[in-house]
Amino acid sequence: xxxxxxxxxxxxxxxxxxxxxxxxxxxxxxxxxxxxxxxxxxxxxxxxxxxxxxxxxxxxxxxxxxxxxxxxxxxxxxxxxxxxxxxxxxxxxxxxxxxxxxxxxxxxxxx
Amino acid sequence: xxxxxxxxxxxxxxxxxxxxxxxxxxxxxxxxxxxxxxxxxxxxxxxxxxxxxxxxxxxxxxxxxxxxxxxxxxxxxxxxxxxxxxxxxxxxxxxxxxxxxxxxxxxxxxxxxx
Numbered sequence: 196x197x198x199x200x201x202x203x204x205x206x207x208x209x210x211x212x213x214x215x216x217x218x219x220x221x222x223x224x225x226x227x228x229x230x231x232x233x234x235x236x237x238x239x240x241x242x243x244x245x246x247x248x249x250x251x252x253x254x255x256x257x258x259x260x261x262x263x264x265x266x267x268x269x270x271x272x273x274x275x276x277x278x279x280x281x282x283x284x285x286x287x288x289x290x291x292x293x294x295x296x297x298x299x300x301x302x303x304x305x306x
Numbered sequence: 307x308x309x310x311x312x313x314x315x316x317x318x319x320x321x322x323x324x325x326x327x328x329x330x331x332x333x334x335x336x337x338x339x340x341x342x343x344x345x346x347x348x349x350x351x352x353x354x355x356x357x358x359x360x361x362x363x364x365x366x367x368x369x370x371x372x373x374x375x376x377x378x379x380x381x382x383x384x385x386x387x388x389x390x391x392x393x394x395x396x397x398x399x400x401x402x403x404x405x406x407x408x409x410x411x412x413x414x415x416x417x418x419x420x
Contacts, residue, residue: 204346229408238396238411284348293364294409298348
Protein backbone atom coordinates (compact mmCIF):
# COMPACT_ATOMS: atom_id res chain seq x y z
CA UNK A 196 0.00 0.00 0.00
CA UNK A 197 3.01 2.25 0.41
CA UNK A 198 4.40 1.73 -3.07
CA UNK A 199 4.48 4.39 -5.76
CA UNK A 200 4.93 3.04 -9.28
CA UNK A 201 6.55 5.18 -11.97
CA UNK A 202 7.00 4.75 -15.69
CA UNK A 203 8.84 4.82 -17.97
CA UNK A 204 12.22 4.07 -16.46
CA UNK A 205 13.90 6.14 -19.16
CA UNK A 206 12.64 8.51 -21.83
CA UNK A 207 14.23 10.09 -24.87
CA UNK A 208 12.50 13.09 -26.43
CA UNK A 209 13.43 15.46 -29.21
CA UNK A 210 13.82 19.13 -28.40
CA UNK A 211 10.42 20.80 -28.56
CA UNK A 212 8.54 17.59 -27.90
CA UNK A 213 6.32 16.63 -24.97
CA UNK A 214 7.70 14.48 -22.17
CA UNK A 215 5.18 12.47 -20.15
CA UNK A 216 5.95 10.54 -16.98
CA UNK A 217 3.29 8.55 -15.18
CA UNK A 218 2.89 7.52 -11.55
CA UNK A 219 0.38 5.43 -9.66
CA UNK A 220 -0.19 5.01 -5.94
CA UNK A 221 -2.24 2.69 -3.75
CA UNK A 222 -2.64 4.39 -0.39
CA UNK A 223 -5.81 6.50 -0.46
CA UNK A 224 -4.55 8.44 2.57
CA UNK A 225 -1.98 10.20 0.39
CA UNK A 226 -2.94 13.81 -0.21
CA UNK A 227 0.20 15.54 -1.47
CA UNK A 228 1.95 14.62 -4.70
CA UNK A 229 5.23 16.37 -5.49
CA UNK A 230 7.60 15.90 -8.40
CA UNK A 231 11.32 16.25 -7.83
CA UNK A 232 13.98 16.95 -10.46
CA UNK A 233 17.55 15.77 -10.00
CA UNK A 234 20.53 16.77 -12.11
CA UNK A 235 23.72 14.69 -12.04
CA UNK A 236 25.79 15.41 -8.95
CA UNK A 237 22.96 17.27 -7.25
CA UNK A 238 20.29 16.41 -4.75
CA UNK A 239 16.64 16.31 -5.85
CA UNK A 240 14.79 19.62 -5.88
CA UNK A 241 11.04 20.23 -5.83
CA UNK A 242 9.71 20.96 -9.31
CA UNK A 243 5.95 21.11 -8.86
CA UNK A 244 3.38 19.61 -6.50
CA UNK A 245 -0.38 19.03 -6.41
CA UNK A 246 -3.04 18.25 -3.84
CA UNK A 247 -6.09 16.12 -4.79
CA UNK A 248 -8.58 18.95 -4.63
CA UNK A 249 -7.59 19.92 -8.18
CA UNK A 250 -7.16 17.80 -11.30
CA UNK A 251 -4.41 19.83 -12.90
CA UNK A 252 -1.67 22.26 -11.94
CA UNK A 253 0.49 24.15 -14.37
CA UNK A 254 3.71 26.04 -13.78
CA UNK A 255 5.34 27.29 -16.94
CA UNK A 256 6.09 24.33 -19.19
CA UNK A 257 5.40 21.81 -16.43
CA UNK A 258 1.94 20.42 -15.74
CA UNK A 259 0.72 17.81 -13.27
CA UNK A 260 -2.46 15.94 -14.18
CA UNK A 261 -4.17 14.15 -11.31
CA UNK A 262 -6.82 11.41 -11.50
CA UNK A 263 -8.04 10.68 -7.99
CA UNK A 264 -10.39 7.84 -8.91
CA UNK A 265 -7.64 6.02 -10.80
CA UNK A 266 -5.03 6.91 -8.20
CA UNK A 267 -2.72 8.14 -10.93
CA UNK A 268 -0.86 11.35 -11.63
CA UNK A 269 1.47 12.41 -14.38
CA UNK A 270 4.01 15.06 -15.25
CA UNK A 271 3.91 16.70 -18.66
CA UNK A 272 6.83 18.77 -19.88
CA UNK A 273 5.84 20.87 -22.87
CA UNK A 274 8.39 22.14 -25.38
CA UNK A 275 11.06 19.95 -23.79
CA UNK A 276 14.56 21.42 -23.77
CA UNK A 277 18.01 19.83 -23.44
CA UNK A 278 18.28 21.60 -20.08
CA UNK A 279 15.36 19.48 -18.86
CA UNK A 280 17.53 16.36 -19.13
CA UNK A 281 17.52 15.00 -15.59
CA UNK A 282 16.04 12.27 -13.43
CA UNK A 283 12.47 12.89 -12.28
CA UNK A 284 10.93 11.37 -9.17
CA UNK A 285 7.29 11.39 -8.29
CA UNK A 286 6.34 11.10 -4.64
CA UNK A 287 3.28 10.81 -2.45
CA UNK A 288 2.67 11.85 1.13
CA UNK A 289 -0.18 12.12 3.58
CA UNK A 290 -1.00 13.57 6.97
CA UNK A 291 1.57 12.30 9.42
CA UNK A 292 3.20 10.14 6.77
CA UNK A 293 6.58 10.42 5.17
CA UNK A 294 6.97 10.70 1.44
CA UNK A 295 7.12 7.56 -0.66
CA UNK A 296 9.15 8.06 -3.82
CA UNK A 297 8.83 6.39 -7.19
CA UNK A 298 11.92 4.71 -8.69
CA UNK A 299 12.66 7.64 -11.02
CA UNK A 300 12.64 8.38 -14.75
CA UNK A 301 15.78 9.39 -16.58
CA UNK A 302 14.83 11.95 -19.23
CA UNK A 303 17.12 12.80 -22.11
CA UNK A 304 16.12 15.64 -24.44
CA UNK A 305 18.02 15.56 -27.70
CA UNK A 306 19.05 18.87 -29.28
CA UNK B 307 17.88 30.14 0.38
CA UNK B 308 17.48 26.94 2.31
CA UNK B 309 20.67 25.06 2.58
CA UNK B 310 21.20 21.43 3.48
CA UNK B 311 24.87 20.63 3.65
CA UNK B 312 26.37 17.17 3.71
CA UNK B 313 29.90 17.01 5.00
CA UNK B 314 31.38 14.86 2.24
CA UNK B 315 30.64 14.46 -1.47
CA UNK B 316 32.65 11.26 -1.82
CA UNK B 317 33.81 8.71 0.73
CA UNK B 318 35.71 5.45 0.39
CA UNK B 319 35.72 3.20 3.43
CA UNK B 320 36.83 -0.33 4.20
CA UNK B 321 34.53 -3.16 5.19
CA UNK B 322 33.98 -3.18 8.94
CA UNK B 323 34.79 0.48 9.48
CA UNK B 324 32.46 2.74 11.42
CA UNK B 325 31.29 5.52 9.12
CA UNK B 326 29.77 8.87 10.02
CA UNK B 327 27.80 10.94 7.53
CA UNK B 328 26.98 14.44 8.73
CA UNK B 329 24.18 16.76 7.63
CA UNK B 330 23.43 20.33 8.66
CA UNK B 331 20.42 22.48 7.69
CA UNK B 332 20.05 26.22 8.23
CA UNK B 333 16.27 26.71 8.03
CA UNK B 334 15.24 25.67 11.53
CA UNK B 335 13.33 22.69 10.09
CA UNK B 336 11.82 20.25 12.54
CA UNK B 337 12.14 17.20 10.27
CA UNK B 338 15.32 15.67 8.99
CA UNK B 339 15.71 12.53 6.88
CA UNK B 340 18.33 10.17 5.59
CA UNK B 341 17.69 8.36 2.29
CA UNK B 342 19.77 6.10 0.16
CA UNK B 343 19.46 6.28 -3.60
CA UNK B 344 20.15 3.28 -5.80
CA UNK B 345 19.48 2.94 -9.54
CA UNK B 346 16.00 1.62 -10.25
CA UNK B 347 14.99 1.78 -6.60
CA UNK B 348 14.52 5.50 -6.16
CA UNK B 349 14.92 7.06 -2.73
CA UNK B 350 14.46 4.77 0.23
CA UNK B 351 14.05 6.16 3.72
CA UNK B 352 16.58 4.93 6.26
CA UNK B 353 15.75 7.02 9.34
CA UNK B 354 14.05 10.26 10.14
CA UNK B 355 13.78 12.63 13.06
CA UNK B 356 11.08 15.16 13.85
CA UNK B 357 12.73 16.68 16.91
CA UNK B 358 16.01 16.82 18.76
CA UNK B 359 16.94 13.45 20.24
CA UNK B 360 13.94 11.87 18.50
CA UNK B 361 14.40 9.28 15.78
CA UNK B 362 12.25 6.81 13.94
CA UNK B 363 13.07 3.96 11.63
CA UNK B 364 12.28 4.29 7.98
CA UNK B 365 11.93 1.51 5.46
CA UNK B 366 15.51 0.18 5.52
CA UNK B 367 17.11 0.89 8.92
CA UNK B 368 19.12 -2.32 9.23
CA UNK B 369 22.83 -1.66 9.58
CA UNK B 370 22.35 2.04 10.30
CA UNK B 371 21.81 4.30 13.27
CA UNK B 372 21.33 8.04 13.63
CA UNK B 373 21.96 10.84 16.06
CA UNK B 374 20.28 14.20 16.45
CA UNK B 375 21.76 16.15 19.33
CA UNK B 376 21.00 19.57 17.85
CA UNK B 377 18.07 20.70 15.75
CA UNK B 378 20.19 21.63 12.76
CA UNK B 379 22.35 18.50 12.65
CA UNK B 380 21.46 14.92 11.78
CA UNK B 381 24.10 12.22 11.57
CA UNK B 382 23.90 8.82 9.91
CA UNK B 383 26.13 6.10 11.32
CA UNK B 384 27.12 2.87 9.66
CA UNK B 385 28.20 0.78 12.63
CA UNK B 386 30.21 -1.70 10.55
CA UNK B 387 30.28 -0.81 6.88
CA UNK B 388 29.57 -3.54 4.36
CA UNK B 389 29.88 -3.60 0.58
CA UNK B 390 26.09 -3.66 0.17
CA UNK B 391 26.00 -0.23 1.77
CA UNK B 392 27.81 1.26 -1.21
CA UNK B 393 25.32 3.86 -2.38
CA UNK B 394 24.40 7.52 -2.70
CA UNK B 395 23.18 8.92 0.62
CA UNK B 396 20.91 11.93 0.67
CA UNK B 397 19.97 14.06 3.65
CA UNK B 398 16.81 16.17 3.59
CA UNK B 399 14.91 18.51 5.88
CA UNK B 400 11.40 19.94 6.01
CA UNK B 401 8.93 21.63 8.27
CA UNK B 402 6.49 19.60 10.34
CA UNK B 403 5.52 16.34 8.66
CA UNK B 404 1.85 17.04 9.18
CA UNK B 405 2.06 19.94 6.79
CA UNK B 406 3.48 17.81 3.96
CA UNK B 407 5.67 20.62 2.75
CA UNK B 408 8.64 20.65 0.45
CA UNK B 409 11.64 18.57 1.44
CA UNK B 410 15.02 20.18 0.77
CA UNK B 411 17.86 17.86 -0.12
CA UNK B 412 21.59 18.04 0.27
CA UNK B 413 23.90 17.26 -2.64
CA UNK B 414 24.47 13.73 -1.51
CA UNK B 415 27.39 11.64 -0.34
CA UNK B 416 28.55 8.87 -2.62
CA UNK B 417 29.88 6.16 -0.33
CA UNK B 418 31.97 3.29 -1.61
CA UNK B 419 32.73 0.42 0.75
CA UNK B 420 35.64 -1.75 -0.38
